[in-house]
Amino acid sequence: MHLLLVEDDAMIGESVVKGLRQEGFAVDWLHDGDAAELALQTAKFDLMLLDLGLPKKHGLDVLRALRTRGDHLPVLILTASDAVPDRVKGLNAGADDYLVKPFDLDELVARIHALLRRQAGRAEPVIRYGTLTLNPITRETNVDGKPLPLSAREFSLLRAFLDRPGAVLSVTHLQEQMYSWDDEVGSNTVEVYIHALRKKLGPAFIKNVRGVGYMVTKSP
Amino acid sequence: MRSIRLTLLLWLSFGLCAGILAAAGLIYLQAREEANGLFDYQMKQIAVSLPRQAFQPMGPIVGDDLDIAEDVVIQIWDNTGVRIYHSHNHPSLPQRAALGFSNVATSNGIWRVFSAQLGGTVVQVAQPLSARRELAAKTALDTITPLLLVLPFLALFIWLAIGRGLAPLSLVARELRARNPNSLTPLSIASMPEEIAPLTHALNDLLSRLDRALDAQRAFVADAAHELRTPLAALKLRIQLVERAGDEAERKLAIADLHRGLDRASHLVQQLLTLSRQEADLTDKPSASVDLLEVARRVIVEQAPIAAQMGIDLGIDLGSPAIIAGDPVALEAMLGNLIDNAIRYTPAAGRIDISVSSDDAGVVLVVSDSGPGIPEADRERVFDRFYRIEGSPTQGSGLGLAIVKKVVDRHRGEIHLGEGPGGQGLAVTIRLPRS
Numbered sequence: 001m002h003l004l005l006v007e008d009d010a011m012i013g014e015s016v017v018k019g020l021r022q023e024g025f026a027v028d029w030l031h032d033g034d035a036a037e038l039a040l041q042t043a044k045f046d047l048m049l050l051d052l053g054l055p056k057k058h059g060l061d062v063l064r065a066l067r068t069r070g071d072h073l074p075v076l077i078l079t080a081s082d083a084v085p086d087r088v089k090g091l092n093a094g095a096d097d098y099l100v101k102p103f104d105l106d107e108l109v110a111r112i113h114a115l116l117r118r119q120a121g122r123a124e125p126v127i128r129y130g131t132l133t134l135n136p137i138t139r140e141t142n143v144d145g146k147p148l149p150l151s152a153r154e155f156s157l158l159r160a161f162l163d164r165p166g167a168v169l170s171v172t173h174l175q176e177q178m179y180s181w182d183d184e185v186g187s188n189t190v191e192v193y194i195h196a197l198r199k200k201l202g203p204a205f206i207k208n209v210r211g212v213g214y215m216v217t218k219s220p
Numbered sequence: 221m222r223s224i225r226l227t228l229l230l231w232l233s234f235g236l237c238a239g240i241l242a243a244a245g246l247i248y249l250q251a252r253e254e255a256n257g258l259f260d261y262q263m264k265q266i267a268v269s270l271p272r273q274a275f276q277p278m279g280p281i282v283g284d285d286l287d288i289a290e291d292v293v294i295q296i297w298d299n300t301g302v303r304i305y306h307s308h309n310h311p312s313l314p315q316r317a318a319l320g321f322s323n324v325a326t327s328n329g330i331w332r333v334f335s336a337q338l339g340g341t342v343v344q345v346a347q348p349l350s351a352r353r354e355l356a357a358k359t360a361l362d363t364i365t366p367l368l369l370v371l372p373f374l375a376l377f378i379w380l381a382i383g384r385g386l387a388p389l390s391l392v393a394r395e396l397r398a399r400n401p402n403s404l405t406p407l408s409i410a411s412m413p414e415e416i417a418p419l420t421h422a423l424n425d426l427l428s429r430l431d432r433a434l435d436a437q438r439a440f441v442a443d444a445a446h447e448l449r450t451p452l453a454a455l456k457l458r459i460q461l462v463e464r465a466g467d468e469a470e471r472k473l474a475i476a477d478l479h480r481g482l483d484r485a486s487h488l489v490q491q492l493l494t495l496s497r498q499e500a501d502l503t504d505k506p507s508a509s510v511d512l513l514e515v516a517r518r519v520i521v522e523q524a525p526i527a528a529q530m531g532i533d534l535g536i537d538l539g540s541p542a543i544i545a546g547d548p549v550a551l552e553a554m555l556g557n558l559i560d561n562a563i564r565y566t567p568a569a570g571r572i573d574i575s576v577s578s579d580d581a582g583v584v585l586v587v588s589d590s591g592p593g594i595p596e597a598d599r600e601r602v603f604d605r606f607y608r609i610e611g612s613p614t615q616g617s618g619l620g621l622a623i624v625k626k627v628v629d630r631h632r633g634e635i636h637l638g639e640g641p642g643g644q645g646l647a648v649t650i651r652l653p654r655s
Contacts, residue, residue, distance in 0.1 A: 009450050011481055015457030022464055080449040101453035105460040 001116060001136075001156065002176050004045040005029045006036040006062070007078065008054050012101070016049065016078075019105045024139055024152045025112070026180040033057025040066055044176060045073060047115055049108075052079040052090065060093050067094035074115040078103065113137050120163050127162050130220030132201070134162055148200060153178055157193045161206065166218030168209045225382045232378050236371065244364045252356035256332075259352055260321060263334040263345040266292060270343055291351075297342045304341065323349065388416045396423070404431035440499075443606050444492050447618065451485035491619040494553050495605065498626035506547030506630060512583050512652070513542050513576045519555040520574065523563060531568040534559070537575040542583040545655040546631050554627040557620040558587045558648055564616055565591035565646070573641075582633075582654045588640040588647035599637045628652070 003025050007013040013029050020027045028045075030036045033054040040048070040062070048066075052059035063075055075097075077090045082100040090098055096118075097111050113136055117125060127134040133142045139155050141148040150158065160169060160177040174190045186192075194206055194214060206214050296305040319342075324331045328348065335344045388411070395407045406424040458478040465471035513536075520536055527534035562572045570590040577584050594602055594609065601607050603625040606618035628635045633652035640647045 009454065011454035011477075011484065012450065012457060014477070015454060015461055018461055019457060019464070022461075080446055080453070101449045102456040103453065105457055105464075 001046045001159070002026045002044070002180070003028070003112070004036070004039060004048045006031075006033070006048065006054060006059065007051040008032060009051070012078075016105075016108070020109070020112075021180075023109050024156060026156070026176070026178060026183070028180045028182075031055070033059065033062050036062050037065060040071070040073070041069075044173070046119070046177075047074045047076065047112060049076050049078055049112075050095070052077060052081065052086075060090065063090075063093045063095060072119075074119050076108075076111060076115060078108075110137075127159070129162050129165060129216070132162075132220070134159060143201075150200070151196075153193050154196055154200075157190070158197055158201075161214070161216045165216050168213050168215045170213040174214070225379065225386060228382050229375065229379050233371070233375050236374060240364050240367050240371070243367075244360045247363050248356050248360035251359035252352060255352040255355045259332070259347060260334070263292065263332070263347060264336075266294065267334055267336045267338070267343045267345045270294070270296070270338065291347070293346045295344045295346070297344075299340045388412050392416065392420055392423070399427065401434060404428070404434070440496070440605070447488060447492075447606055448485070451481065451488055455481045455485060488617045488619075491557075491617040491623065495619050495623045495626060498550060498553075498623060498630060506550065507545045508548055509543055510546045510548045510551055511541045511543050512546075512551065512585060513539050515548065515551050516555055516574055516576055516585070519552060519559055522556070523559050527563050527572065530563065530566075531570075532563060532566050533569075533571045534563070535573060537573065539576045540578070542576045542578040542585075543654075544583050544631070544652050546652065547627075550627045550630060554624050554650075555585075555587075557623050561616070561620045562587055562589040562591065562646070565589065567591065570645075578654075581651075583652045585650045585652070586647055588645060590640060590645040593639060593644065593646045594637055602637070603635075624648075624650075 001024075003020060005013060005016055005020075005027055007016065007029065008031050013031070017027045017029050028039070030039055031054075034056040036048075036050070036054070037057060039045075050059045050063060054062070059077065059079070063077075066073060066075070075095045077095045077098045078101060079086070079090070079098075080101045081087075087098050087100075096115055099108060099111065113125065116136070117123070125135065125137060127136065131144045132148075134155075135141075136159060139152070141150050141155065141158065156178045157174060160174055171190045175185055178190070178193070179185050198206055206216055208214055292307070294305070294307040295303060298304050319335050319337060322333050322335075324333050324346075330349045331346045332349050332352070333344060333346045335342060392407060392412075399405075404427045406427055407420050412420050455478070458474065458481045462471060462474040462478055465474045516536055520534060524534055559572065559574070566572055566589045572587070572589045575586045598609050602609065602621045605622040607622075608616070608618050625635060628650055631652050633650055636649045636651075638647045638649065639645065
């Protein structure tokens with residue numbers, strides 16, 4: 001899952017990035033409204049954490065512009081203002097959720113998961129695919145009720161497939177799901193992890209669509 | 221204090237009573253005067269109208285005991301001095317008297333006596349003066365009785381009139397009671413009488429000053445609370461990262477981060493305290509004798525290690541003692557913030573110069589750096605608390621220049637932001653009067 005954090009405070013930004021990476025999210029962090037606007041128009045994210053009092057362009061303006069473009073990206077506002085009118089303004093501008101600083105890292109993670117779940121159209125926190133269950137919160141995988149040990153990257157990759165079974169996913173898209181921009185990504189890294197997953201789940205689990213990308217079938 | 225209404229009522233009633241009494245006295249005196257003239261005339265007429273030679277010696281009239289004591293007593297003597305007539309017996313009256321009017325003291329009080337030689341007889345007409353006094357007193361009493369009767373009604377009217385006159389006061393009181401720290405709107409003074417208008421004007425002035433002060437306080441507290449959220453949020457996140465740390469090395473790093481977060485929060489709280497202290501003391505003029513050069517040197521010694529760490533050349537020009545009347549703690553905070561700002565914004569290998577000079581008017585302090593400077597448009601607003609120039613890279617409290625400005629204001633000084641030497645960087649020039 002690739003998240004965009006827009007936050008001008010260095011200490012908060014650092015901590016959120018660190019905390020979310022520990023949770024297995026790929027996080028990119030931008031410090032001002034203009035940079036966020038540019039990133040949103042050029043790259044794809046699964047969710048945005050948005051501070052409102054941003055330099056150069058206010059968070060609400062970034063959010064309105066995003067919705068005006070018809071982008072359904074889930075947006076969680078992080079701000080120091082807990083006044084009800086401000087929260088209403090934020091939600092009305094198109095935010096999906098709202099957290100007031102100082103917030104709890106666990107709560108932030110829980111809300112991110114809830115938003116991602118809603119975005120994927122699931123009510124259940126656990127992702128099921130045949131006998132395979134994937135828990136995005138605990139990051140545990142089970143096959144036939146038995147735990148399947150996966151590395152953080154493998155988990156991110158598997159999740160990307162199981163979020164949209166039946167969809168052909170490009171290598172670039174898979175890369176975005178697994179890494180933030182500042183991670184060093186080798187040219188065939190995605191293939192390396194696909195190979196590892198096939199080893200654990202069976203060679204036919206992930207199918208190659210030549211010239212386009214990879215997919216898992218709509219139903220097992 | 222007693223009620224104005226009661227006091228006025230008592231004094232007015234007292235005045236009225238005194239007036240009525242004085243009037244009664246005057247009426248009495250005047251009536252007695254008139255009665256004297258009238259009765260004297262009457263007595264003369266009686267004496268003159270008695271028939272001459274009409275009397276033979278005769279005995280006293282029976283029925284002496286008729287209650288006519290106050291009335292006129294007539295006695296007549298013949299040439300030989302034999303009393304030939306007396307209207308009724310009154311032994312206390314003198315048997316002879318000088319002709320004309322006279323006052324004769326008797327055992328029954330003073331009598332007014334008129335004696336006249338009429339032919340062969342001497343006629344004496346006498347009347348007790350008390351009768352005249354009684355008449356005068358009765359006249360006076362009759363005159364003031366109606367006044368005394370209406371006195372209670374008058375008092376009631378006065379009571380009501382005063383109440384009506386004082387009504388605006390209770391209106392003001394009612395309006396004031398409706399005021400509280402959340403609603404300090406001015407009193408309506410459109411219909412106030414001129415005696416009360418100055419009071420309501422003064423009250424309104426006070427109310428509006430209070431309102432402004434309270435607003436400023438509220439804004440300050442709200443701003444401060446808002447600004448504290450950010451470092452608190454960072455702290456909370458960092459504590460959670462410490463908790464989550466997987467191994468010892470990671471935990472150590474996280475704790476070091478936590479310390480930095482705490483330092484930042486403490487710095488903000490310290491700055492808030494300094495600012496609020498300067499705002500609270502704004503009214504009193506500090507008066508200790510302070511050498512600004514000495515303060516500047518002290519602050520530079522304090523901050524030199526930080527500057528050195530960042531490769532910034534921080535120094536002060538040689539100068540002579542610059543002594544002003546001021547608050548040493550506040551001036552140190554001012555210089556501390558100026559130099560701290562300069563260090564924050566000056567890139568590595570930059571330069572910060574401080575100079576202190578004095579002339580007849582006072583002391584001039586200049587802090588110039590080789591940082592990015594402050595755009596012309598922002599130079600007014602940077603003194604507002606928590607104002608940060610857009611896109612400024614460092615994370616300050618947003619209070620430094622606000623504190624500097626407050627200290628300068630307290631010392632009745634002036635501050636100017638300009639370009640540093642060669643039109644580059646920022647030069648802060650502060651002029652403080654000597655006393």
